Amino acid sequence: MNREPEAMNRFELNTTIANLRDLRVSDLRDYDAVYLGDIYCRIYEANFLEQLGDLREGIRIVQDQGKRAYVTTYAAPRNDFLPRVRKMLETAVEAGAHAVEIHNLGILKIAHEEFPQLPVHIGGFANVYTAAGVEVLRDFGAVRFTPNYELSLEEIDEITRGCGAPVELLVHGKMPLGISDYCFLLEYEEKWGIKCPDLCQKELFLKQGDWAMKSVGKGILSGKDVCMLEHLPRLLAEGHRHFRIETVSETPAYRREVAAVYRAALDRAAAGESALEEGWWETLARHARIGLCNGFYFGKSGMDYAGIRPESIGSLLTISRVES
């Protein structure tokens, strides 16, 4: 990147938590910031984006721990979402949220015009594929960008080289692959005897042949966990400083243990060391139910793993494929 790099040890590790219950039982010690809310569904259990009293309390809890509290927003809203989005943004501003993550361009316009004091982080569903796209979004107050998950590190570097835009990268966890207007899990309420909003709290995988994806109702995530543990020195050297561990659909144990691994690995990488502990791999493999992948960062299909850990497989379904 062309911009003046920040010191290697000044990075941010963040995650996502959907509701107050999950926040209260989560150990955030290894995170610097938390995005509050579920981007997929209005009726996700006690979604911060709908429960504005909870949101206020969540922001307070995060900030009392010395962390930055961000709010996220719906990735695919309809007209009838927008009054609630406005109220949520108003609450976020009043409660002192540090930034808002935005995936939808209409919400970006609302935030920019009605809540200009709230810094905007552009989320992965906003489809940032080009430097020209970054420039447009900057005009609407965006200060940080998650490029579309499909882009390789090389392509991301091309985008950022010219404009020096701060980028946030998913370094671990299940990568969003799509969003729907509808929840097919509701078809199973009667058959399984499980009602919404408990349905999407189950561990749900869609499997076909040698690949799998995770369902969270309206959202489709990668089955495998994106894992960039081996590549943190490169990410830091290339100027990246904002890293996300996606845990919105994970357990508190996943949230805590994976963060501990990445905090330690990032500290070590920032100090110029690249050795990785065996125990770190054991932790990541234990939590990766389908296996590990690199997403699209190395120009391969999203489920491939390009590293020294080809044996990294999950504990739920044996997936043998390593590289296409």
Next chain:
Amino acid sequence: ALLDLGIRDVIVNDLGILTALSRRFPELRLTASIGCGAQTVADVAFFRDVGAHAVVLPGTVSPAEMREIRTVRGISVEIMIHMVEEFVLLGKCWMPSYVHLKPSPLPAVFPSDPDGADSPEDVRPGLRQTGSMKRGGVGACFRICQQPWELYVSGRRMDARLFPSRQISRIAEVDAYAEAGVDVLKLQGRSLPVELLAPLVRGYRKAIDGGATPAAAASAFAFAELPAAWAVVGR
């Protein structure tokens, strides 16, 4: 080159490209494609602000929603009134490239110059990635969402199924959309053979002109519909 050929209307799938074209070629009439993902009144206002002259919305947007959307002035609104709605929203799907993504050769900038010898220095032929349809037109959808899945819940196989998809055919609401202020009705005809496309267009034409009842018009192209695989259960 397009302007030299007399082409003024261009449909665009990427926000950055749309804005860049708007600034550089103000004489172009730019349409934000359905792949841009607009669904709300605020989305339409956003695309107007960045230079789009028109925006395409999916047929999932109802006439009631459209009435609110048409309060946005200064931009035309098109609706894809006859389309297949896949489970994942258009422009928001990276499932194909999760499974398969291979580099392929870039086409020459000038077809008469396949080796790129006469191309500008910074656009030499090389490799490009395939991927979703958002990747600048080089993407490919191989309909993995239409393959059967096994659904596992907490490690147990509970079902085998398809992702839901459905045919949207809102011919009965042509008048409602017109009254809501829609400027253009759009039919998703790209994948239909001529023998299916022609009666489809005729059916909608009759409905628009008032020459047929919606039911009669619908029956004229019922064979062009996919079976409804699912019911809308709310959002």
